[in-house]
Amino acid sequence: MSLATLLGTEWPLVQAPMAGVQGSALAIAACRAGALGSLPAAMLSPQALRDELAAIRAATERPFNLNFFCHRLPATDAAAEARWRAALAPYHREYGIDPQAIPAGPGRRPFDEETAAIVETVRPRVVSFHFGLPPPALLQRVKALGALVMSSATTVAEARWLAAQGADIVIAQGLEAGGHRGHFLAEDLSGQCGLFALLPQVVRALDRPVLAAGGIADARGVAAAMALGAAGVQVGTAFLCAAEATTGPLHRRALLAADAPPTALTNLFTGRPARGLVNRLMRELGPLSALPPAFPLATAALAPLRAAAEAAGRTDFSPLWCGDNRSGCREAPAAEIVHELARGFPARG
Amino acid sequence: MSLATLLGTEWPLVQAPMAGVQGSALAIAACRAGALGSLPAAMLSPQALRDELAAIRAATERPFNLNFFCHRLPATDAAAEARWRAALAPYHREYGIDPQAIPAGPGRRPFDEETAAIVETVRPRVVSFHFGLPPPALLQRVKALGALVMSSATTVAEARWLAAQGADIVIAQGLEAGGHRGHFLAEDLSGQCGLFALLPQVVRALDRPVLAAGGIADARGVAAAMALGAAGVQVGTAFLCAAEATTGPLHRRALLAADAPPTALTNLFTGRPARGLVNRLMRELGPLSALPPAFPLATAALAPLRAAAEAAGRTDFSPLWCGDNRSGCREAPAAEIVHELARGFPARG
Numbered sequence: 001m002s003l004a005t006l007l008g009t010e011w012p013l014v015q016a017p018m019a020g021v022q023g024s025a026l027a028i029a030a031c032r033a034g035a036l037g038s039l040p041a042a043m044l045s046p047q048a049l050r051d052e053l054a055a056i057r058a059a060t061e062r063p064f065n066l067n068f069f070c071h072r073l074p075a076t077d078a079a080a081e082a083r084w085r086a087a088l089a090p091y092h093r094e095y096g097i098d099p100q101a102i103p104a105g106p107g108r109r110p111f112d113e114e115t116a117a118i119v120e121t122v123r124p125r126v127v128s129f130h131f132g133l134p135p136p137a138l139l140q141r142v143k144a145l146g147a148l149v150m151s152s153a154t155t156v157a158e159a160r161w162l163a164a165q166g167a168d169i170v171i172a173q174g175l176e177a178g179g180h181r182g183h184f185l186a187e188d189l190s191g192q193c194g195l196f197a198l199l200p201q202v203v204r205a206l207d208r209p210v211l212a213a214g215g216i217a218d219a220r221g222v223a224a225a226m227a228l229g230a231a232g233v234q235v236g237t238a239f240l241c242a243a244e245a246t247t248g249p250l251h252r253r254a255l256l257a258a259d260a261p262p263t264a265l266t267n268l269f270t271g272r273p274a275r276g277l278v279n280r281l282m283r284e285l286g287p288l289s290a291l292p293p294a295f296p297l298a299t300a301a302l303a304p305l306r307a308a309a310e311a312a313g314r315t316d317f318s319p320l321w322c323g324d325n326r327s328g329c330r331e332a333p334a335a336e337i338v339h340e341l342a343r344g345f346p347a348r349g
Numbered sequence: 350m351s352l353a354t355l356l357g358t359e360w361p362l363v364q365a366p367m368a369g370v371q372g373s374a375l376a377i378a379a380c381r382a383g384a385l386g387s388l389p390a391a392m393l394s395p396q397a398l399r400d401e402l403a404a405i406r407a408a409t410e411r412p413f414n415l416n417f418f419c420h421r422l423p424a425t426d427a428a429a430e431a432r433w434r435a436a437l438a439p440y441h442r443e444y445g446i447d448p449q450a451i452p453a454g455p456g457r458r459p460f461d462e463e464t465a466a467i468v469e470t471v472r473p474r475v476v477s478f479h480f481g482l483p484p485p486a487l488l489q490r491v492k493a494l495g496a497l498v499m500s501s502a503t504t505v506a507e508a509r510w511l512a513a514q515g516a517d518i519v520i521a522q523g524l525e526a527g528g529h530r531g532h533f534l535a536e537d538l539s540g541q542c543g544l545f546a547l548l549p550q551v552v553r554a555l556d557r558p559v560l561a562a563g564g565i566a567d568a569r570g571v572a573a574a575m576a577l578g579a580a581g582v583q584v585g586t587a588f589l590c591a592a593e594a595t596t597g598p599l600h601r602r603a604l605l606a607a608d609a610p611p612t613a614l615t616n617l618f619t620g621r622p623a624r625g626l627v628n629r630l631m632r633e634l635g636p637l638s639a640l641p642p643a644f645p646l647a648t649a650a651l652a653p654l655r656a657a658a659e660a661a662g663r664t665d666f667s668p669l670w671c672g673d674n675r676s677g678c679r680e681a682p683a684a685e686i687v688h689e690l691a692r693g694f695p696a697r698g
Contacts, residue, residue: 190611195543196674215546227576262504264540
């Protein structure tokens, strides 16, 4: 069975879930255009998740992908939080922010009993996870619904682990990909590699469909991924400036700038490495730093800085998530972006 | 004109020059099989270079590529050399090596007046450089011969620079590639990215042929690179175990092992970052370290350690150059490897 048939879509094309820069509107538009739209749940409260799911169900009956992070929330660590706030203190002073007034707290929710119960009410065709898979009992609840389970691998070893644990589709996440790296078996980033090397090795190692992700920006990229043995592709960055995305105006401007800075992997914004355009915070603290507390606790102390800087028209403290190939970014309806990408699939029939 | 026509080969396929693991034999075999064979000159004395060139000319009249490094030799730095020898002292003691008896000196030669004069006697179809291009007067001597000039770019900015300086063909070197990174405009490795993102952006930025390099191991990889807009491909790792390569038996065994370690970028072996399989030295000193002296001065103090360890059957101190996709490595005549790769080019005619 082709992956598109399995997914119930026109093409084996997944609009990558991108927490913080999209909601149901982009997912709906991608689904209607023939792709698998994705709703990222990591930054949604249970009620917001229910509302977004209701919006999708009211708009389309097409299959969609519901995405969760499945990290474990770390214990609060007062010393780590104090270290992080001390590192940010000069910036807080610069913007007149009272650090005492900033609440600590996680910036991302993991998949849990409460969200599993919500999933059971909507029965999405696909449920995807980032950072591995949830604990077996929770995963079993998802699989019992008949949902296809997807997760990202950054190495062949992670791909094998996901397949052994029951993932139906594995996403080979090349080092080019924007946003959070999905690694979960090893913290060492040096074992991760570009899609050209990762994808064919994951395809060879597994007996199930592999989605290619990272650096795919247009029909040529889709064709190349399919030539390397992918069953389909997952594309994020090309949708960041879509009309239906909620990407803010400063982030959009940065993505579309002719002289945009390069990207780098940084753990400053959440505590885990993620790829984004280099900005002031990354330059001044170093993009990969021992200063932030454990994921996802880094976000809280940055939130008022980000808000104050953005109000002044600056992206100095904003996560500007972006893959290494932003040439597909354009301000257009998501349907146009889907159709452009879909030209890269081999002709059917 | 197609790139194969320009190169005078059957396919737009370049056997990557790999100093230290190949000489004229692999270049000749690749040329005879219809690819552009390459002779790496970086580790050859002028006389050895003359001998290798004579061997090629005696064996084939087909076009070939003569490759040089074009670094500037650093001033000797006694403090840096002492620091490096202190870091290696425990290993020297372990192997009973007298550090006083180790001569210092460069491990790689740059292109210079003497080698330029040798090039003028052989007039190769292609001359390629690594680490940018030589000074304008030397480059002009090469171009005056009618040779096609190639060099590697690790970023779009480097690709534009090479084209502006007169490179006829630019190699987009994805982060997956084995051996030395070719960067020359910026030392910061974080701006470099995988081939999937780099290649289409370099193709779009230039008005001349772009070769794809990094992670291409088989016909599927060739087809994918061509789909992304490459005019041809350069492949190294897949030739490392070819019958005609001079890769040592321990290096070959490591490349073909089912449980090979991952690769990493390391500057320990020469002073510049290069990709190879992780081994003891990389694990114990950290693959990217402030300890080694400037390129190419790191090699000297390691040479007797490497020799002693290899004599004992160990690769603890050997550079095990390897790209991120070693699935194409096999012990076969180079012609077989060329023909397998060539199946990935679009059918002609």
